[in-house]
Amino acid sequence: MRPRTPEKPLLEIPTPESKGTATVKSCILILTGLFPMLAFTGFANAATLQGSRPNIILVMTDDQGMGDLSCMGNEVVKTPHLDRFYARSTRFTDFHVSPTCAPTRSAIMSGRAPFKNGVTHTILQRERMALDTFTMPQALQNAGYKTGIFGKWHLGDEEAYLPGSRGFDEVLIHGAGGIGQVSLGDFPPNDENLYFDNVLLHNDTIVQTKGFCTDLFFQSGLAWIKKQHALGNPYFAYISLNAPHAPLVAPKEYTQRFLDLGYDQGTAGRYGMIENIDDNFGLLIEKLDQWNASENTLVIFMTDNGATHLNGQLHGKRVKHFNANLKGGKNSPNEGGSHVPAFWYWQGRLGEDIDIDALTAHVDLYKTFCDLAGVRLPANMQALDGRSLLPLLQDPKAEWPDRELFIHCGRWPDGKMQEFKFTKTAVRTDRWRFVNNLQLFDIPSDPGETIDVSESHPEVVTKLRQSFDRWWASVSPLMVNEGLQRVAPENQPLAIRYHKQLATSGIPEWAPDEI
Structure with missing residues (x-):
C-alpha cells in the first residue's frame, strides 16, 4: 500500500481535563466537495x-x-x-x-x-x-x-x-x-x-x-x-x-x-x-x-x-x-x-x-x-x-418498534457465572441504557452517559431489571462452553495440526492471485 504523506501536527488536549467537541456527524460539513x-x-x-x-x-x-x-x-x-x-x-x-x-x-x-x-x-x-x-x-x-x-x-x-x-x-x-x-x-x-x-x-x-x-x-x-x-x-x-x-x-x-x-x-x-x-x-x-x-x-x-x-x-x-x-x-x-x-x-x-x-x-x-x-x-x-x-x-423513517438489546461483557472466572450476572451489563432501548443493574441514562439527550437518571425514572428501572432477569434465565442453560478445562499451548488444535503437517509434508509458501 502507498505510504501516507506527512502532515502538520494536530494536537490532542491532555487528560483528564480533555473533552472532545467534535460530533459523530461532523463529517457532513468537512466532506462537502470531497466526493462527487x-x-x-x-x-x-x-x-x-x-x-x-x-x-x-x-x-x-x-x-x-x-x-x-x-x-x-x-x-x-x-x-x-x-x-x-x-x-x-x-x-x-x-x-x-x-x-x-x-x-x-x-x-x-x-x-x-x-x-x-x-x-x-x-x-x-x-x-x-x-x-x-x-x-x-x-x-x-x-x-x-x-x-x-x-x-x-x-x-x-x-x-x-x-x-x-x-x-x-x-x-x-x-x-x-x-x-x-x-x-x-x-x-x-x-x-x-x-x-x-x-x-x-x-x-x-x-x-x-x-x-x-x-x-x-x-x-x-x-x-x-x-x-x-x-x-x-x-x-x-x-x-x-x-x-x-x-x-x-x-x-x-x-x-x-x-x-x-x-x-x-x-x-x-x-x-x-x-x-x-x-x-x-x-x-x-x-x-x-x-x-x-x-x-x-x-x-x-x-x-x-x-x-x-x-x-x-x-x-x-x-x-x-x-x-x-x-x-x-x-x-x-x-x-x-x-x-x-x-x-x-x-x-x-x-x-x-x-x-x-x-x-x-x-x-x-x-x-x-x-x-x-x-x-x-x-x-x-x-x-x-x-x-x-x-x-x-x-425508508429510514419506517415503523420500527422499540426493542431491548442485552449486553454483557462476560469474561467471568471459571465457575463464577451466576456471581457475575450483573457485572458489566447493560440493557439498551431506543431511549435508555441501563448499566450494571443500577444506572440509567437517557441516551438521546445524554449520549456520553454523564447523568444517572435512575431515581427520577423508577418505573423504567423496574421494567428493565425484570427484562434482564428474564433474558439471563433464557440464556443461562445455553452457555455450553462453561467449565471446560484449560488447554495447554502444545495441545491447542492448530498447534497439533501445524506440527503434524510440518513433519509430514512441510509448510508451503502461498500467495493470493494477482488482482
Whole structure:
C-alpha cells in the first residue's frame, strides 16, 4: 500500500481535563466537495430488495471504535477513502454489537444473542460457537452463494468449529483471537513474526504467507472476489480483519507520521493500522469499479466492538484519544463498548448520504442477508433474535418498534457465572441504557452517559431489571462452553495440526492471485 504523506501536527488536549467537541456527524460539513455525489439519492424499494441477490462484502475491523475515523470527528488519523464511502452510504447511526470480539462474530454468524451460542469469552474455549448453529454462510450457500472468509474467525479452532465446516467455501484465517496468541491457539511460528509473513490456514492447508496481514487479507479477498465475478457467481465475502487489535504494529510508512507528530509507539502503531485499513478499503472500492462490479454488490463497513488504547502520549504527556464523546471502550457495558459505525453502500440501489437512526444490531445481519439473497431457511434451526433491516433500507423513517438489546461483557472466572450476572451489563432501548443493574441514562439527550437518571425514572428501572432477569434465565442453560478445562499451548488444535503437517509434508509458501 502507498505510504501516507506527512502532515502538520494536530494536537490532542491532555487528560483528564480533555473533552472532545467534535460530533459523530461532523463529517457532513468537512466532506462537502470531497466526493462527487451521484444523482441517485432516493431510498430503496423493499419489494425490489427482497430476493435481489446482490453480492455481499462485509468488511469488519477489530477493536476500532466510533472515534477512529476522520469522518467521525478524529482530527489526527486520516481516513479519506472511508470518509468518501461514508459520504455516499446509508448509515445506521445507532448500531450495536457486543463489547468484545468473539461474541460479536457469533451473533453475526448465528443471528442470535452470543450467550445463546455458548460464546461468553474470547478465550478458554468459551469462544466456540455451538455446533447446532445453522450459520448465515450456510444459509447463503443453500441459496447458491459462494462464501469466503479472509482474516479473523475466532469461533473455535477444532475442525468441527472452523469456518470450512461452518459454511465457508474459501478460508484464509489465523488461529485463536489474534495473530501471535500462540498460547491460546494461533500457529506457533506467529509468536515471532507478529503481523508480518504469517502462517495461516488456507482451506485445508497451513501455509506460509508474505507481507503485512491487513494487506494480505484484502488482497486475498479481492483475488477471490475477482474470480467469483468472472464466473458470475453470487458471493458473500467476509473480510474480517484482526487490525487494529493489539499488538499495535503497522508498516513503518504508516507509523512514521505519528511518531514525527510526537505520539508514543502504541498510538503510532494503532493509528498506522487504521490508515493502512483505509488504503486497503480504497483499493477494494477501486477494484469493484474497475471490474464493473459495483452495481450488484452491497459493501458494508463496520467494527466488532468499541475502541482500545483510548489513552496515549503526545510529546511525553498523557493524552486522551478521541472516542466520539462516548463513555467506555472495548469490554465496557457503556455506549463506547457496543455502539459502532455501520456504513452500507450499494450503487444505485440504496440511498446515498442517508442516516438511519433506528436502534439496530449485529443480530440483524442474518435475516437481512437472507432476505436479500432469497434464502429459504429450514424449519429446524435456531430461533433468530434479529430483524430484517430491509424496511429501514427502503425508508429510514419506517415503523420500527422499540426493542431491548442485552449486553454483557462476560469474561467471568471459571465457575463464577451466576456471581457475575450483573457485572458489566447493560440493557439498551431506543431511549435508555441501563448499566450494571443500577444506572440509567437517557441516551438521546445524554449520549456520553454523564447523568444517572435512575431515581427520577423508577418505573423504567423496574421494567428493565425484570427484562434482564428474564433474558439471563433464557440464556443461562445455553452457555455450553462453561467449565471446560484449560488447554495447554502444545495441545491447542492448530498447534497439533501445524506440527503434524510440518513433519509430514512441510509448510508451503502461498500467495493470493494477482488482482
